[in-house]
Amino acid sequence: MILLWGLPEDDPLEAVFRVLQRSGAPAILVDQYEVLNSSLRLRVAKEVEGVLRVGSQEVRLEQISAAYIRPYDSTTLLRGRAADPRSSAYRHALEFDACLRAWCEVTPAYVVNPMRAMAGNNSKPFQSAQIQSMGFRIPETLVTTDPRTARTFWEHHGKVVYKSLSGVRSIVSRLSPAHMRRLGDIAWCPTQFQQYVSGTDVRVHLVGDRLFACEILSDADDYRYAGRQGLPVQMRSCDLPSDCANRCLELCQAMDLVVAGVDLRRTPDDQWYCFEVNPSPGFTYFQTHTGQAIDQAIAELLLRAPTPVGYCT
Template structure:
């Protein structure tokens, strides 16, 4: 027997047991919002159809449930790579189910791109995360300082960059998570490996780390104290809620709006001279690590945004003052 998803529903897509998604779902239910979760693992139970004509129309079937996508209020996306889902990996006919999962993922992303409903976040807006150098340029255009940066496959260029700037760090240039490490003499024997993988190198900035979660027109900031180059891998790091200078808060919101995101997680640092640097911006932030340590309610803010169904279409706010961006180099 077919059961209809309530009109004006908030759709969530991902793994229901994943902490970030489950926190948002719980917050939405506390608000009394009509919520429907599409469990990405149940790919065999999922069918989505789109029709084009005078606009894009579609519907979703999930098990016994039916949803008219034209009536959806908002959509929160936290999908995993469909090819890595247990139901796909362990399937007897793996290729057939993989193809179906990828087609379903593509259709879902297509609908998320064109629907008038609020989407957190649209695939086109999240695409900037695939290029860290591009993100750096966007941050500089808003007024953030950025570290001197080199993206290269030339070991000699790396050594020259290191000689020029002293202590430098390296990281992936893509959206794939990587550990930020300091380049030392211990890496000399392996430095030739950059010939096979374009790598981003930056002058190391010394200062205080900040994580800023932007949700619509709100900014939730935390300061992070850590002895590690990459605090994400420091279990002893200290996270505390803080208030940003007004112009830094405004710049954080403006950067999020500039790329078309409704929610973001910015990695900032205030150096010893008081300059504010932006290292990167996560378009699908797993905020629970910071929320659990700071006491902030990012999940509730996202739930409020989704329940409202209102997009952040207002123009960027003028900052109180601009910061001079650092040098952005390339080779």
Template sequence: MTILLCGIRSEPPLALVAAELERMGAPFHWFDQRRIHATRLALEIQGTSIAGTFDDGGERVELGSIRSVYVRTMDDRLLPEIEAEPAGSPVRQNCRALHDRLMVWLEITPAMVVNRGHTQGSNASKPYQSQLIAAAGFRIPETLITSDPAAVLAFRERHGRVVYKSMSGVRSVVHMLTDLDVQRLDRIRWCPVQFQAFVDGVDVRVHTVGETVFAARITSWATDYRYGDRFGAPPATVEPYALDDDLAVRCVTLARDLDLELAGIDLRITPEGEAVCFEVNPSPAFSYYEQRAGLPIAAALALRLASA
């Protein structure tokens, strides 16, 4: 039995997991997106199941021998190997068909997949995911999604400090709503925007790997610590953080409810000690937190894959 890693070998989370698997002596193979020209994936229906083979130009692997998969693929349309190809070219069509077959197999294979495509769907709509988070018992920020400038002004009057960000699954920078922003609010008439009441407190990023929990405290004066350098902020301080047992269990339960073997949960702990949840990332770049806070997330994920 073997493990399959899907994505780009040099991408930090994948590279860390590969290194841990090598250290453990656990066999694994790559679906390397940088080798799409050499990669072949064949599927075959056998009774009530799907079998097949995978070949990247080297060793041929029976899909039935794969016990677990870690998926962290980039948008195949943006791969450097096909960037010069015109839209609709045979090379692009073959690349897309290859990834389509991979995603189909990942949805139906009995192997453990971290994470299947359908489980990542909630993150494509922040409002929808917020409802799921609230249903799991977490407090979420007071939120307004609107294209009406007057509604934004009323929301700001009620809550004082307000932040805004995209409501889609595309990563966006979180900004504080300023007087300068108010002067250009008419622009939202063409595109609804998500506004939230600012939550005071400490940023905590929680990663769950199965039932194992790792938490990091992030200290930064930037509104969005991920992009602090854009606004002249010094690098964020990231350090281990001890969750209380109840909150740790709630995080594991939330990830399980979303059917995620691996999750990155963004919390803010208020001065009163309440955990407010902003979102759950189904494909977290955990390497940022592992390397800065010394959290053995990759080792836990490698063990999870090898134990499936």
């Protein structure tokens, strides 16, 4: 049995679930919209045991051999009185999430990806240090709340981008003279500034020991939001040099990630920079443009997962 946890309209989760359904593999979708119609009994002793119920479906936790998780905070999905933190419904959603997250950390099942492996993404500076330790180049970076220091960094490099420090998605933007009057705002919000590196973006999706690389052609500061700047985006599958490919594999292995999205940039003189590693990549955006069967690869990874000791039939 394979468990999927998240929202049914989440594109990556839906894509993998469809592949599993077509293959006839037994799978259960823990739909977070149905959290109030779901329950979980978990016992952790010599073995990890329990029962998961989602609507009319019920499965023993010992039957689950693999899990693909992309959860949100279930309490944010509640409506009406249930959204009141004092309500029993709110407490139920909170406890259900906590219990299932705990199971993901202690289960012998193959989890893509464990919460502990994804934790490094919550701090971009920490992750950058990990990336650099594996031999990738990273842009010169400044994290500061001092407008003067930021201005000096900007003047030194000429071209600079800024982005969020946390794992929450943010739009990468290039600093321009229009930002000068707002630079004082960083006094209240630690901000990450990076040297702008020119070159071609390459996104690499790792699935197990397989790599799916695609080259992205766009003049936008952040190609994911090129439409907001009225700019086009082109993507095409590409091959990585063997040393770069091996470095991607080693980096993700060091981070304990079996599925990841690695953001690279190849400079005109063939230097490779790595900006970040996404531990829960929205791969469908790239798959749509390139035709790469990343959903199939993830489904196959889940299906190949070793059966946990004590598996029940």
